Amino acid sequence: MDGISKTIPLVLVEWFYHASKSRLHLFFNLIKFQDSERGTRALRTLVFFNLQTYVMIEI
Amino acid sequence: MHHGILLDIGSDVLVIYNGEDYIYIPLIHVQRMLENVEDPPIAVPSNEYPMDHLHTLSLRSILNNAKGMFSEIQVTKHQSVHGYVTTILNDYFVFYSPVYKTMYIPINHLKWLIPYTSSQTPYNLENDIFPVNPTPLTLARTFELQLEKLIGKIVVFDLGTDPDRIGQLKGIHGSFVELVTAKGDIVFSHLEHIKTVHYPS
Numbered sequence: 001m002d003g004i005s006k007t008i009p010l011v012l013v014e015w016f017y018h019a020s021k022s023r024l025h026l027f028f029n030l031i032k033f034q035d036s037e038r039g040t041r042a043l044r045t046l047v048f049f050n051l052q053t054y055v056m057i058e059i
Numbered sequence: 060m061h062h063g064i065l066l067d068i069g070s071d072v073l074v075i076y077n078g079e080d081y082i083y084i085p086l087i088h089v090q091r092m093l094e095n096v097e098d099p100p101i102a103v104p105s106n107e108y109p110m111d112h113l114h115t116l117s118l119r120s121i122l123n124n125a126k127g128m129f130s131e132i133q134v135t136k137h138q139s140v141h142g143y144v145t146t147i148l149n150d151y152f153v154f155y156s157p158v159y160k161t162m163y164i165p166i167n168h169l170k171w172l173i174p175y176t177s178s179q180t181p182y183n184l185e186n187d188i189f190p191v192n193p194t195p196l197t198l199a200r201t202f203e204l205q206l207e208k209l210i211g212k213i214v215v216f217d218l219g220t221d222p223d224r225i226g227q228l229k230g231i232h233g234s235f236v237e238l239v240t241a242k243g244d245i246v247f248s249h250l251e252h253i254k255t256v257h258y259p260s
Contacts, residue, residue: 043086047068054100057061057075058091059084059170 061171062095064103069116076104083110083121083172109174121172122147129175134168134254135217141181145193151202155193157181159218159257165202168254195260203250207231214238214258216248224248 061082063075073089075082078101110124125144132154133139142156147166154162180186199205209228216224216238223246226238235247 043089043092044068044070046092047065047073050094051065051067052103053065054095054098055063055065055075056093056095057063057084057089059061059088 062098064101066104067108067112067116069112069118069120072116072118072121074108074112074116077101080173080176081109083118083174085118085167085169085171087167088170106176109176118166118169119147122152122166122169125172125174129179129181131173131175132164133170134164135220138218138220140218140255143189146198148198148202148205149200151205153194153198155189156257157184157188159215159255160260161194162255162257163202163205164255165253202253203231206236206250206253206256209256209258212258214256216256217254218257 061075061077061084063077063082065073066076066081067074071087072083072085075084081104109128110121114120122144126147127143127145129141129143131139131141140154140156140159140162142154142158142162144152145155145161146153150167151163151165152169154164156162180189196205196208199208206228210230212228213226214228219225223238223240223244226240226246229237229239229245231237231250232247234250236250236253238246238248240246
């Protein structure tokens, strides 16, 4: 996980951090991000800030 | 839909624990994730991961760790396969299933992998049933080149749930694979949409 904050724009990290803190925006939809590097990075960040959370994942 | 505690994230794969199994899911196949507030929470596992996460956690490293280890994988939509990874090539891996025997599977079609955490064997078969090196053919670097080796043979795509996915492999034309079905119909399948290949030995 090292280096996430270096590879993702800070504003995106902060947005995901606050979203995960509030637990209101854990729900998200990655369909439009599929196959994109940006989508994968965003997902990694979101997961990183929500480790140990009980989730449901649709694949 | 998979339910579980988010445990770890790597470059292209995440791990959840559903109270019984560790599920490794490639990020590319994650369509939706939401917090599970419906079910009673499950405890974070205290035992070690079935695979080594300490150095790198990526799909390729997971497949490497899964070599020779019994696991359940899902590639096609509704059916999982039990067996073990034997070899990993550039864009596909070889999986041995006691049901389908040797299978060739493009890495990008792997939806999830669950390593067995107990000493159980698939279908409770004896260990000596499982060959160490089950591949009768030499292995090409890429999935397309491996398919070329099967020209002239009866092959089964995507576990054979659709009759149009079973037939004699006649050739590969660019991105399309030509198959002749049991009734003599010619079917072209796009290479990118073939999820599994096996053939009767």
